[in-house]
Structures are given as structure tokens and as C-alpha cells.
Amino acid sequence: MRNILIIAGRELSAYFATPVATVFIVIFLVLQGTLTFNLGNFFDRGQADLNPFFNFLPWVFLLLVPAITMRLWAEERRLGTIELLLTLPITQGQAVVGKFIAAWAFCAIALALTFPIVLTVQYLGDPDMGVIASGYVGALLIAGAFLSIGSAMSALTRNQVIAFVLGVAVCFIFAAASYPLVTDFLSRNTPVMAEIARRFAVVDRYQDFTRGIVSLRDLVFFATFIGFWLFLTTVLVDQRKAD
Amino acid sequence: MSETGQPILIEIEGLTKRFGTFTAVDNVSFTVSRGEVVGFLGPNGAGKSTTMRMLAGFMIPTGGTARIEGHDVQTDGVAARRALGFLPEGAPTYGEMSVTGFLRFCARIRGYRGGEVTARVVYAIGLTGLESVRLQPVETLSKGFKRRVGLAQALLHDPPVLVLDEPTDGLDPNQKHEVRELIKQMRPEKAIVISTHILEEVDAVCTRAIVIANGRVVVDATPAALSEMHPSGKLDDVFRRLTLEEAA
Numbered sequence: 313m314r315n316i317l318i319i320a321g322r323e324l325s326a327y328f329a330t331p332v333a334t335v336f337i338v339i340f341l342v343l344q345g346t347l348t349f350n351l352g353n354f355f356d357r358g359q360a361d362l363n364p365f366f367n368f369l370p371w372v373f374l375l376l377v378p379a380i381t382m383r384l385w386a387e388e389r390r391l392g393t394i395e396l397l398l399t400l401p402i403t404q405g406q407a408v409v410g411k412f413i414a415a416w417a418f419c420a421i422a423l424a425l426t427f428p429i430v431l432t433v434q435y436l437g438d439p440d441m442g443v444i445a446s447g448y449v450g451a452l453l454i455a456g457a458f459l460s461i462g463s464a465m466s467a468l469t470r471n472q473v474i475a476f477v478l479g480v481a482v483c484f485i486f487a488a489a490s491y492p493l494v495t496d497f498l499s500r501n502t503p504v505m506a507e508i509a510r511r512f513a514v515v516d517r518y519q520d521f522t523r524g525i526v527s528l529r530d531l532v533f534f535a536t537f538i539g540f541w542l543f544l545t546t547v548l549v550d551q552r553k554a555d
Numbered sequence: 556m557s558e559t560g561q562p563i564l565i566e567i568e569g570l571t572k573r574f575g576t577f578t579a580v581d582n583v584s585f586t587v588s589r590g591e592v593v594g595f596l597g598p599n600g601a602g603k604s605t606t607m608r609m610l611a612g613f614m615i616p617t618g619g620t621a622r623i624e625g626h627d628v629q630t631d632g633v634a635a636r637r638a639l640g641f642l643p644e645g646a647p648t649y650g651e652m653s654v655t656g657f658l659r660f661c662a663r664i665r666g667y668r669g670g671e672v673t674a675r676v677v678y679a680i681g682l683t684g685l686e687s688v689r690l691q692p693v694e695t696l697s698k699g700f701k702r703r704v705g706l707a708q709a710l711l712h713d714p715p716v717l718v719l720d721e722p723t724d725g726l727d728p729n730q731k732h733e734v735r736e737l738i739k740q741m742r743p744e745k746a747i748v749i750s751t752h753i754l755e756e757v758d759a760v761c762t763r764a765i766v767i768a769n770g771r772v773v774v775d776a777t778p779a780a781l782s783e784m785h786p787s788g789k790l791d792d793v794f795r796r797l798t799l800e801e802a803a
Binding site for chain 1: 608611612613614615632633634636637639641643644645647648649650651652660661663664665666705708
């Protein structure tokens, strides 16, 4: 555990050592704010909740989360520092989890900085703070799900652009799986696939949280989902580290 | 125990690595005991770095295995790596970190806590002469300093086994001399393997030379015995004869 935290700490400070962190956070906040207030009709709806904010969040994450994870392993391999990291007395699992936690903590910081939106609804009305809190939990979990996919894609290649594009593509598959466009198409052609797609639809699970429902099933789903992709990352790092 | 009564710290047994149909390392076996400095010689692409990477547990061998202080690098990798100080080829470091920050990270991941961390970092910085640049980001340093940061990282925990891939590459003659003196000074306490292209280095610091060509060990002898293998007595000539013969 201590090793995981040391790696996470180093990784997190690496984000802030370059302008990447600032650029990411600013873009995230501007995008999220614009979408919520302009496209989401935040004021015209006349309701004191954060639904417009949470509805756009998965799609903003879809685009931005792979940008956080693309460097995780691809850069280590390109610079050769992976040889240094993996010859330290740590297991590969610790390195994978440590890096993932750093990326997750970074997302949590970006999410925490959206607090002015919460203050705004509180000022304007009397929102259900429980729903908002569970929405933020869901947001963290969907960020974690996308981050775990992104980290596996980063372990696949030494090219950060490829890692980013693959990350967006794979995240999109899981994000779009619950949309009528996809499920209708699948149930018309391959009904079995439609059922599978619905079970793996991360956005569906996330929407439960934004409605204030925190169920054990969804928590187990996200934990398993993240666990699976991190396991895959470990396997990929092990197989491809020396290429 | 070896013949000299010193414990054997590195055991390499039938180490083989194939990339597709190309055999980079072919059934390499040798042991290194405490007090020995083994110079690992060979032309570019002979399999030196690949062997060292497998010894450090970074690359998975196709066949055979290696043990450090009796710990198998594959099945008991963490214990093996704890006893190892490794300088990878090209001395990669995290460029955005300061020298001190980077070494503190290495010390903490090696299990040191609190005041010990600072003590180990001060020790490693002193050993490699990095005092003047200790607060600078590594990426702003010259090649020689970067190499020394890599060396500091490998020496930080005073490991019983040192594996250094081209430790003097990119250093100026004075720095080369310093690193050689450092290796000589550490010799009685450790088992050391260094790879190099520089044949004078073998004479200067090594107690044994292993020449590798096309993935196979062609000679394992003392530097003196090695230089007797060519009538001219020059290591350059011996090296050329051994590695070109093998290639032909």
C-alpha cells in the first residue's frame, strides 16, 4: 500500500509539473460551465438541481479523460523510464494501481473545482443536496471507469496520440452502449448482443447516481469494471514493457 | 561459495532470449561473487543490454533464469530487485523532477522513512558529486550529470549487487576516472557487472572480462589472460579477433 501511494504521489506531482494540469482543468471547467448554462438551459428550466451539469459530464469526460491517461504508460516506454520504474523493488500491480490512483485523484481535483455550480443552485433555490452528492459519487466512478480503460490503452502503445484515440474509441463504445440508437440496432439484428451491451452500459449505471440512487449493484459493477481494466493493464505492461 | 571463499551473488543459468526467429541471447551462463567486477564486452547488438535487462527482471527470458543473492528474478522478483542497484541503458530518469526529488522518490520506494530518506539522498549525492545541481530539474542537466543521477539512484541503497549498463558513456575523461575510482572503492563489498565498449576500462577496473558476440559468451577470463590471446597483447586486437571470428 505504501508503495502504491509513493508512486501515486510522484505521478500526481508530475501532472502539476507541466502546464498539462492547468490546461486540462481550465478546459474542463469552461466546457462543463458552457454546456450546463447555455446548452443545458440551466436558468430557464427553473429547477434547483444539477441535472444539466450531470447529463453532459460523461461526454466531457469521454473526451478529456483519455487525455489524462494517454501519457501514463506510453510516455514511460518512450522515455525508457519504465525500465527504471519496473526494476525498483515493487510489483507491476503496485505500479499500475499507483498510476491509476494518481490519475483518479487528478480527476477528483478537477471535479471538486466545479463547486461554484453547486453554490449557484444553493443560492437560487433549495436543491436536494443528497442527490447532488450521489451525482458527484457517480461522476467520480464514471471517471474511474474511463481512466481504467485509458490506462490499458496507454499500456498498448508507446505513442501517446494512438493511446488517446484508442482511449476515446473504447470509452465511446461503453458510453454509447445504452443509447436507443445502439440498443435498437442491436436488438433488431442480434438480440443477445443488445442484452450484453445494456449490462455494460456505464452511462446507464451513472444515471442512477444522478437520480440519487446509490445501489450496491452499481458500486459492484464499477469496482469490477475498473478492476478488470487495471488487470488488463498489468498484463499488457508485463507483456509489452520491453518492446 | 566461490573458489575464493566469497559468496556468489549473481547466478545466471542458460539465459536465452529470442525475438521471433532472432536469438539475441543464446544460453548465457556465468556467476559473479562478492569482490568481483565483471566487464561485459561485446559489439553493439551482441546482447549485452538484453542480458542485463533479464538479470534486472525487466525482460522475461525465453529460457533459463537468473538469481540475485539466491532470489530468482522471475519468481521472487521484488526480493531480487531489493538487493540490486541497476543503471539501465541511457540512464533514464524522470526529467521534470529535481535531482533531490527524484532521489527522495527512489529512497522512499526502497523502504526508507523520515530522516533515513534524507540521509540516503545526501549519501548518494555525495558519492556521485551532484551537490552543485541537487535542486535543478534533471532535464536541464548535461549528459554527464544525467548519467550521474542514474548512478546515484543505483547506489542509493548501498546494494550488494550492482548492474551498470555503460556507466561511463557520455562522461568526460575526469568524470570517467571518478566513476572508475568509485567502482574500485566499492569492489570489496559488492558483486558488480558493468557493460562497456571502452576496453581500457576493463584493464582499469575489472577483475574479469566476459566477451559476448551474437548472444553467446566467447570468453570468460581475467583481463591479463585476455590480452595474452593475441600476439600483440592489445585488448583491441583480441576484441576484434574474438568478435569478428564469431560473426564470420
